[in-house]
Amino acid sequence: MSDATTLAAPPRPRAFRAATEESPAVRRGLILIAVAGLAILVFAPLIVVFAEALAKGAVAAVKSLQSKDALSAIRLTLLIAAISVPLNAVFGIAAAWFITKFDFRGKAFLITLIDLPFSVSPVVAGLCIVFMFGANSLAGGWLVAQGFPIVFALPGIVLATVFVTFPFVARELIPVMIEQGRAEEEAALTLGASGWRVFRTVTLPNIRWALLYGVLLCNARAMGEFGAVAVVSGKIRGQTATMPITIEMQYNEYLSVAAFSLAAVLTLLALVTLLLKTILEIRHADEIAATRRH
Amino acid sequence: MVRPLLNRSPMPGLGLSMGITVAMLSLVVLLPIGALLWQGASFGLSGMWGVINRERVWKALLLSFRLSFYAALFNLVFGVLLAWVLARYRFPGRRLLDAAVDLPFALPTAVAGIALTALYAPNGFFGAIFKDYGIRIAYTEWGIFIALVFVGLPFVARTVQPVVEELETEVEEASATLGASRLYTLYRVILPALLPAALTGFALSLARAVGEYGSVIFIAGNKPLATEIAPLLIVIQLEEFNYDGAASIGIAMLVISFAMLLVINLIQVWSRRRIGNV
Amino acid sequence: MHIEIDEISKQFGSTAALTPVSLNLPSGALVALLGPSGSGKTTLLRILGGLEYPTSGRILFDGQDATGLTVQQRRAGFVFQSYALFRHMTVFENIAYGLRARPRATRPPKAEIARRVQKLLELIQLPQIGARYPNQLSGGQRQRVALARALAIEPRMLLLDEPFGALDAKVRKELRQGLRDIHDETGLTTVFVAHDQEEAMELADLVVVMSMGRIEQIGKPADIRARPASDFVRNFITA
Numbered sequence: 166m167s168d169a170t171t172l173a174a175p176p177r178p179r180a181f182r183a184a185t186e187e188s189p190a191v192r193r194g195l196i197l198i199a200v201a202g203l204a205i206l207v208f209a210p211l212i213v214v215f216a217e218a219l220a221k222g223a224v225a226a227v228k229s230l231q232s233k234d235a236l237s238a239i240r241l242t243l244l245i246a247a248i249s250v251p252l253n254a255v256f257g258i259a260a261a262w263f264i265t266k267f268d269f270r271g272k273a274f275l276i277t278l279i280d281l282p283f284s285v286s287p288v289v290a291g292l293c294i295v296f297m298f299g300a301n302s303l304a305g306g307w308l309v310a311q312g313f314p315i316v317f318a319l320p321g322i323v324l325a326t327v328f329v330t331f332p333f334v335a336r337e338l339i340p341v342m343i344e345q346g347r348a349e350e351e352a353a354l355t356l357g358a359s360g361w362r363v364f365r366t367v368t369l370p371n372i373r374w375a376l377l378y379g380v381l382l383c384n385a386r387a388m389g390e391f392g393a394v395a396v397v398s399g400k401i402r403g404q405t406a407t408m409p410i411t412i413e414m415q416y417n418e419y420l421s422v423a424a425f426s427l428a429a430v431l432t433l434l435a436l437v438t439l440l441l442k443t444i445l446e447i448r449h450a451d452e453i454a455a456t457r458r459h
Numbered sequence: 460m461v462r463p464l465l466n467r468s469p470m471p472g473l474g475l476s477m478g479i480t481v482a483m484l485s486l487v488v489l490l491p492i493g494a495l496l497w498q499g500a501s502f503g504l505s506g507m508w509g510v511i512n513r514e515r516v517w518k519a520l521l522l523s524f525r526l527s528f529y530a531a532l533f534n535l536v537f538g539v540l541l542a543w544v545l546a547r548y549r550f551p552g553r554r555l556l557d558a559a560v561d562l563p564f565a566l567p568t569a570v571a572g573i574a575l576t577a578l579y580a581p582n583g584f585f586g587a588i589f590k591d592y593g594i595r596i597a598y599t600e601w602g603i604f605i606a607l608v609f610v611g612l613p614f615v616a617r618t619v620q621p622v623v624e625e626l627e628t629e630v631e632e633a634s635a636t637l638g639a640s641r642l643y644t645l646y647r648v649i650l651p652a653l654l655p656a657a658l659t660g661f662a663l664s665l666a667r668a669v670g671e672y673g674s675v676i677f678i679a680g681n682k683p684l685a686t687e688i689a690p691l692l693i694v695i696q697l698e699e700f701n702y703d704g705a706a707s708i709g710i711a712m713l714v715i716s717f718a719m720l721l722v723i724n725l726i727q728v729w730s731r732r733r734i735g736n737v
Numbered sequence: 738m739h740i741e742i743d744e745i746s747k748q749f750g751s752t753a754a755l756t757p758v759s760l761n762l763p764s765g766a767l768v769a770l771l772g773p774s775g776s777g778k779t780t781l782l783r784i785l786g787g788l789e790y791p792t793s794g795r796i797l798f799d800g801q802d803a804t805g806l807t808v809q810q811r812r813a814g815f816v817f818q819s820y821a822l823f824r825h826m827t828v829f830e831n832i833a834y835g836l837r838a839r840p841r842a843t844r845p846p847k848a849e850i851a852r853r854v855q856k857l858l859e860l861i862q863l864p865q866i867g868a869r870y871p872n873q874l875s876g877g878q879r880q881r882v883a884l885a886r887a888l889a890i891e892p893r894m895l896l897l898d899e900p901f902g903a904l905d906a907k908v909r910k911e912l913r914q915g916l917r918d919i920h921d922e923t924g925l926t927t928v929f930v931a932h933d934q935e936e937a938m939e940l941a942d943l944v945v946v947m948s949m950g951r952i953e954q955i956g957k958p959a960d961i962r963a964r965p966a967s968d969f970v971r972n973f974i975t976a
């Protein structure tokens with residue numbers, strides 16, 4: 166290896182910089198701004214949640230979570246997510262199938278309608294449900310008479326939750342299914358597979374990660390929805406008070422540890438969601454829609 | 460010949476998928492929105508105008524819109540910067556920052572609301588610092604601004620980031636070989652390519668902020684004529700059983716949402732025509 | 738199987754992909770659909786396979802009206818232009834798919850499925866690749882797997898959309914002979930779309946020259962060469 170020195174490439178000029186790079190100083194500056202901005206805007210609130218929850222020690226925090234109100238709120242929130250997330254997944258799959266497997270007029274308009282809940286204020290969403298199903302409305306009055314109230318009860322909260330999370334799953338699936346095209350499904354059909362079988366054995370395996378991704382985002386939003394639920398729930402303690410609503414009530418009663426402990430539970434959920442989301446993005450980037458907007 | 464409403468196709472599941480889509484869309488979204496409009500219609504246009512045309516309502520709508528605009532503007536600049544840093548630079552902790560950008564999507568708004576309030580209240584960590592300089596953040600417009608920046612943070616970054624990733628570095632190199640400085644390349648080549656996505660993100664961020672409720676009400680102080688946002692007025696009307704009043708303000712906000720949705724779609728049509736495809 | 742196409746037309750919105758075309762394909766023939774891009778070859782093939790509904794007209798299989806048959810009922814072995822292999826399944830699972838999709842009563846037992854798949858793998862001369870995934874195959878291997886998958890369902894006819902389109906010249910030559918052999922061995926009525934006139938002329942018993950949704954000429958390769966029916970055909974086959 167004695168000739169290695171003579172064959173060595175000429176030293177790279179120290180000042181060399183690719184034409185598509187900024188100078189190191191500029192890079193460092195931009196990274197610093199990004200880190201500082203996110204530290205102030207995102208990390209600081211995150212830390213505060215746990216700091217306030219633990220302000221009087223871990224025992225107090227855990228104890229407040231075992232109160233009757235907190236437990237019933239947790240149960241209610243889990244129940245609502247367990248109903249509304251599957252509803253949303255079914256809708257998302259059906260809508261994505263309809264939109265990507267068939268050609269019809271007004272497709273763009275339909276997609277706009279599905280996106281509509283993104284740009285409607287959650288409070289207005291709740292208001293709409295109140296006018297549709299409230300005791301003063303036609304449908305609501307009849308349902309109340311049948312002993313099946315919607316507003317100020319579980320069904321109303323579910324409806325409001327489905328409204329605000331409406332586009333989540335469909336939005337994830339549509340771009341993926343457009344990209345994958347129809348050829349594999351057509352091939353399965355020519356091989357004699359029934360429609361249901363085509364979906365189960367060909368489509369579903371190709372969209373499962375995108376579906377999981379959409380369900381994850383949908384679930385996080387469903388458990389945390391506040392504005393729409395505040396309007397339709399009536400905030401009845403122990404009955405229609407979800408976790409976010411209970412946080413508000415406890416906060417307004419100056420039960421800081423209790424409010425922040427419950428908030429910490431929801432924050433942990435958000436962190437787990439982000440963790441799973443990051444894992445999905447690293448491992449299954451190709452199967453998840455590239456352009457995202459929520 | 461007119462295009463048929465639906466091309467017949469041997470793909471299975473037409474009836475089922477169309478049925479579920481149309482039924483759920485109608486039941487959950489369209490009929491309830493219709494019910495709100497119906498309530499407004501039976502109240503009458505002049506009645507609705509009477510509700511909206513009061514100082515308290517105007518102030519609230521303007522406040523919501525003005526602060527949302529500022530917050531979206533802040534997010535436009537910071538979001539493009541974030542997208543650039545996350546897509547182009549490799550540094551330790553990049554993944555963590557990347558995930559952190561999404562936190563405002565995942566964190567419930569009520570949690571964000573009480574956390575920001577705790578931080579920026581006069582006895583909070585940041586609040587105390589500002590207090591020394593005689594500035595109050597929580598319970599003023601500044602507090603609302605910060606909450607709105609928080610909820611709108613991911614939109615611009617997330618719409619712009621994929622565009623940065625797909626930018627062909629060859630175009631930048633071409634610009635450099637033609638003698639352009641990095642700065643010149645930035646504003647003549649790079650920024651124009653990011654503009655449509657950035658504007659889309661801006662509009663989404665704005666739309667989200669105008670309707671935001673959960674994260675704002677804790678930090679806003681909710682003083683009538685000063686720090687009262689429009690969605691809160693709806694809640695107040697409802698608590699007073701003033702359904703017509705709630706419907707009037709709700710419809711006003713719905714109109715604003717529709718207008719913004721229209722703008723978003725126009726931006727996308729415009730950019731598609733300009734750049735080919737988004 | 739004898740295939741008869743009777744006044745089939747297809748309209749996509751305002752474009753007429755097929756103005757009424759009629760065609761008689763004798764049982765066991767190897768037929769090439771030849772024509773420039775956009776002439777309606779794929780559309781005609783997809784209508785035969787049941788993947789597209791004609792705007793008007795009828796299709797007869799052995800004299801029986803088959804227009805209303807669903808894709809599944811047609812039992813057409815279809816090879817797609819980009820093969821459309823199921824990318825999340827192994828080669829073995831791809832080929833077995835059609836047999837496993839049969840209703841329980843007619844589904845062969847597991848061992849029988851394995852045996853048939855292995856036989857097909859040998860037919861396409863790739864006996865070792867059953868455990869691989871499509872993205873671990875070369876273009877030529879993918880094409881042969883797609884053919885084996887189509888053959889597995891014991892099809893009544895074989896339909897191939899530009900089966901050699903995505904391959905380089907040398908592989909094309911080999912596979913061309915492979916298709917001829919398989920056709921001769923199975924005796925299936927086979928229709929394939931060709932872009933390349935040399936390919937069509939060399940391989941097919943019968944060539945159908947199409948242009949702008951119409952059939953310009955039908956005939957044996959030698960007849961078309963000797964007596965082109967129109968200037969278009971003359972230009973196209975000498976191009």
Ligand SMILES: Nc1ncnc2c1ncn2[C@@H]1O[C@H](COP(=O)(O)OP(=O)(O)OP(=O)(O)O)[C@@H](O)[C@H]1O
Nearest residue numbers: 749752753754773774775776777778779780781932
């Ligand atoms: N799904 C569709 N929607 C609208 N138009 C279509 C559709 N499929 C085909 N067409 C049109 O029908 C005509 C015939 O198309 P076809 O795909 O049959 O051509 P082809 O002969 O196979 O061409 P190529 O050699 O390029 O594959 C073309 O003008 C095409 O644009």
Ligand SMILES: [Mg+2]
Nearest residue numbers: 778779780898
């Ligand atoms: Mg074709």
